[in-house]
Amino acid sequence: MKLGVFIAAFADMEFEALLDYVASVGVNAIEVPCGGYVGDAHCKPAQMLHDDNACGDFKAKITARGLTISALSAHANPLHPNPAIGEPHRQAIKNGILLAEKLGVDTFITFSGCPGGAPGDLTPNWVTCPWPPDFSQTVRYQWEQAMIPYWKEINAFAEARGVRLALEMHPGFCVYSAEHVLALRDAVDSSNIGANFDPSHLFWQGVDPVFAIRKLGDAIFHFHAKDTIIDPVNATVNGVLDTKPYSDYLHRSWIFRTVGYGHSESVWRDMVSNLRLVGYDGALSIEHEDGLMSQREGFEKAAQFLKNIVIQHDAGHAFWA
Numbered sequence: 001m002k003l004g005v006f007i008a009a010f011a012d013m014e015f016e017a018l019l020d021y022v023a024s025v026g027v028n029a030i031e032v033p034c035g036g037y038v039g040d041a042h043c044k045p046a047q048m049l050h051d052d053n054a055c056g057d058f059k060a061k062i063t064a065r066g067l068t069i070s071a072l073s074a075h076a077n078p079l080h081p082n083p084a085i086g087e088p089h090r091q092a093i094k095n096g097i098l099l100a101e102k103l104g105v106d107t108f109i110t111f112s113g114c115p116g117g118a119p120g121d122l123t124p125n126w127v128t129c130p131w132p133p134d135f136s137q138t139v140r141y142q143w144e145q146a147m148i149p150y151w152k153e154i155n156a157f158a159e160a161r162g163v164r165l166a167l168e169m170h171p172g173f174c175v176y177s178a179e180h181v182l183a184l185r186d187a188v189d190s191s192n193i194g195a196n197f198d199p200s201h202l203f204w205q206g207v208d209p210v211f212a213i214r215k216l217g218d219a220i221f222h223f224h225a226k227d228t229i230i231d232p233v234n235a236t237v238n239g240v241l242d243t244k245p246y247s248d249y250l251h252r253s254w255i256f257r258t259v260g261y262g263h264s265e266s267v268w269r270d271m272v273s274n275l276r277l278v279g280y281d282g283a284l285s286i287e288h289e290d291g292l293m294s295q296r297e298g299f300e301k302a303a304q305f306l307k308n309i310v311i312q313h314d315a316g317h318a319f320w321a
Contacts (some may be wrong), residue, residue, distance in 0.1 A: 035092030036076030045095035069284035079113030112175035162238030177271035198224035227262030
């Protein structure tokens with residue numbers, strides 16, 4: 001495995017200065033955003049796809065620091081029912097896949113998306129319960145008429161270019177748990193669709209990430225290292241479905257934290273060990289979204305924490321067996 005970082009947190013840094021910085025902290029890989037909600041500060045596919053020199057220069061700057069690209073990503077809603085949002089997001093995903101092929105990157109990360117509740121809607125509708133029956137009808141519509149047709153098409157597009165699709169399980173979108181990843185995989189009938197495994201979105205749903213890792217197995221294509229803490233006061237009173245702003249740290253039922261500030265080292269060791277058990281040998285990509293720490297402090301603390309946990313070498317022969 002490699003220690004990596006999702007560089008979206010450092011969008012305001014000049015690219016080469018950013019590369020020097022993350023390399024100095026000790027990471028081996030970078031995950032590069034190229035559109036959607038997190039923007040394209042350091043990687044603009046619409047331009048680079050038509051500029052071989054720019055692509056070569058981009059790769060050379062990365063490899064010169066001993067780094068690799070773990071994935072490209074466009075965290076987007078390709079099923080957004082408002083064309084003014086949905087179409088640019090769909091284009092960002094297509095361009096990102098094409099650029100991944102051009103750069104020799106085999107993994108592209110995005111969200112599954114969330115459509116409206118019915119034809120004609122312009123606002124996404126995320127359903128969290130089956131009743132009244134309108135909600136169940138909405139889920140069937142979203143999967144059967146919106147999500148499955150789209151992902152059949154875009155998966156064929158990606159697979160033809162040697163690029164795997166890693167969908168981040170994220171509440172607010174149709175795929176938010178292991179069972180949804182596997183259900184979409186079955187519906188599309190392709191092992192080219194898998195998961196970007198981010199435990200932070202699972203913790204607050206009450207999911208044990210170790211069990212989810214074992215359930216997904218080789219469907220895990222990428223991993224985000226981000227933590228979550230459940231507030232023992234607010235969650236006990238209000239539950240975990242919380243629409244207060246992410247910045248309202250004191251009153252939310254849960255908030256994102258730097259790894260190790262939400263769950264213990266033993267929890268993270270178990271996750272890493274189980275990733276090894278199911279054959280995952282990619283990056284642990286640090287994603288900083290901790291509102292109680294600066295980007296640099298959160299990233300550096302996460303890197304230091306994970307250095308003693310990441311399994312970097314092949315196990316070798318079991319000589320004792």
